[in-house]
Amino acid sequence: MPRSSPGLWKRARRWLYWLHRWTGIALCVLFAIWFVSGVVMMYVPFPSFRAAERVASASPLDWRQVRIGPREALERLGADVFPGELRLEMTGTEPVYRASLSGARRALSASSGEEIGPIDAGRAAAIARQFTGAPALRTELVEHDQWVVTRTYARMAPFWRVRVDDGRASDIYVTKRTGEIVQNTDAAERFWNWLGAVPHWIYFEALRIYQAPWVQTVIWTSGIGTISAVLGLWIGILRLRLRRRYKSGSASPYRGWMKWHHVTGLAGGIFVITWTFSGWLSMSPFGGFGSGDAPAIAKRYEGETHPRFAAPDLAVLAASARGAVELRFAHIDGRPTVLAVDQDGAVSAIDGISAKPARPAKRDLEALARKAVPQGRLVDTDLLREHDLYWYTTGDARKAARPVPVLRMTFDDPDESWLYIDPETGELLAQSSKGRRTYRWLFSALHSFDLPFFLAFRPLRDGLMILLSITGLIVSVSGIVVGWRYLVRSVR
Structure with a gap:
């Protein structure tokens, strides 16, 4: 030495x-x-108002009031491209189309055909009352606060923050622009988050x-x-x-x-x-680790779209979507498709043209998947009936639901893409690349211990x-x- x-x-x-x-x-x-x-x-996770909660608390669509179809709704909104999201739901006692166009949230009454513009405090209180079943105590306009502070909320601001008399000091956040509920919190949730997510994420x-x-x-x-x-x-x-x-x-x-x-x-x-x-x-x-060719794969899976949707017979659509609380309008391989969601979150597919129930064949979904991932060969198709290491749920409301059964299609493209497809509706639920699967181990497993064995025995x-x-x-x-x-x- x-x-x-x-x-x-x-x-x-x-x-x-x-x-x-x-x-x-x-x-x-x-x-x-x-x-x-x-x-x-x-x-106690950070407050969120995700699709599952929105659907669980929604009222069934009142088809007696629905006079405007999806094609006419998009025409009246002046859409020059198909929206990133288009759905029909009840807002208060009124059926409303909600669309995401060029990053902006728009809303149109399915009853009158009028675009829903800025709403006043009284209407916001009525929407909150219909949602919670409790009277409003006070309503105030906010650009942001501790619970609506991210960039996603900034694009929807300002909000009517409605405090309701439900015994839990709940605040319901209703967008002034469209009357959409985007967040809700209660006193206990807010208290524990000041001891949890806020300091943990330095989320002040x-x-x-x-x-x-x-x-x-x-x-x-x-x-x-x-x-x-x-x-x-x-x-x-x-x-x-x-x-x-x-x-x-x-x-x-x-x-x-x-x-x-x-x-x-x-x-x-x-x-x-x-x-x-x-x-x-x-x-x-x-x-990050990259998500592979995810946006392009999703676009190819969606297929060619047009600024307008089909014009299904509303009476036939109402019969096919009986009991639904929400309709989502999308394209699968260029074909207009309506996804009807009931209060339990179950989704069924309806042909957007005939308005009749539809169920895709497995071979057609495999052909569509091959078209979506042209850089690779379809190696395997598995029907997952139980959650595994990569397709699982933790019960966290902030994370997307991962239903089973689901089709997992594996490709040998450079990103080693996996597609998760709903066998009942043909909807592309998620994608996975080798980068995302590496991240799953380096973050989720190390930080949350969310392995199947531990998730099965939570204590x-x-x-x-x-x-x-x-x-x-x-x-x-x-x-x-x-x-x-x-x-x-x-x-x-």
Whole structure:
């Protein structure tokens, strides 16, 4: 060994300790908050109003009032392309078409054919009352608040925030532009989120409304936190003596809080590193893992579309969609298709031209899938009757439902694409690429432990996560105490 090596290693260790000490002092409080808030989030997710909740609380379509068909609705809206989304639902006591055109939300009455323009506070209160069954206490106009703060909501602002007298202090958010309900929260949800998702994601309104600064804040704090955790585990191993013990007889040279920090850091160090690293990875610091050719595949699966939809006989459509609370209008292989959704979330397909029930044949879906993924060969088609490692549900309302049975079609294209198709309706439910499947392991598995075995035995998963979070919390709290004492000594 060169003579300079011991000196270099000594200086390197000094820098190692220095970096861990100061990154720990800077971030230990945040680490403690992350571990506590992560446990809260296991039981109370961030408020959301997704399709499943919208459908579950919706009233059946009142076909007696539906006088405008989808073709005429798009004509009256002046659509020059087919909308990214077009659906028919009840809003209050009125059937309404809702369309997403050029990123803007538009709405048109299916009864009168009039576009629904800015709504006043009284109508917003009536919509909230119809939705909750409770009278409105107060209505105020907001551009954003803690619960409607992301870019998605910014495109729909402003909102009427309606507080209803339902015994839970619920707030219903109704867009002023179209009268659409886009969010709802209650007092308990808001309270627990101040202890859960808000601090965990650093989701404070004053920062979150600015996308780029918020992203950089999370990336840098979690990134530096990961480095600090790695350095801490390295130091912990360097200071551990299992054979030639210290004079005290202990494998650790420390006492008191520092010993707690050392021992729990060794016990839970790997978890702290992987948990912080996966959180950092969730922000796609280098652009993410990519979703392959997903947008083009979806477009080819949809097929050629026109600005207008078909003009089905409304009486026949009403009979075929009996009991539906929502109709979604789409194209599958260029064919107009109506997806009727009932209150339980079950979806059935209706031919958009004849308005009769339709069920695609498996061979036709395989042919369409081949057309959607021309760069590869269809290797396999599986009918999944149970959830597996990649197609599963966690019960989180913020995530899309993944129904079974589902057809999984596997291709050997450069992105190793998988298509998930509803065998009953032919709808393309989701896509997966090798990049997304890698992300599934590096983020979801490491951060949420959402493996089938754990999801099947939720108490085991929760117990393990809580135990590891307590270990991480002890590491953090002991680090706070040690860091504070160091700062006090330095000042003195």
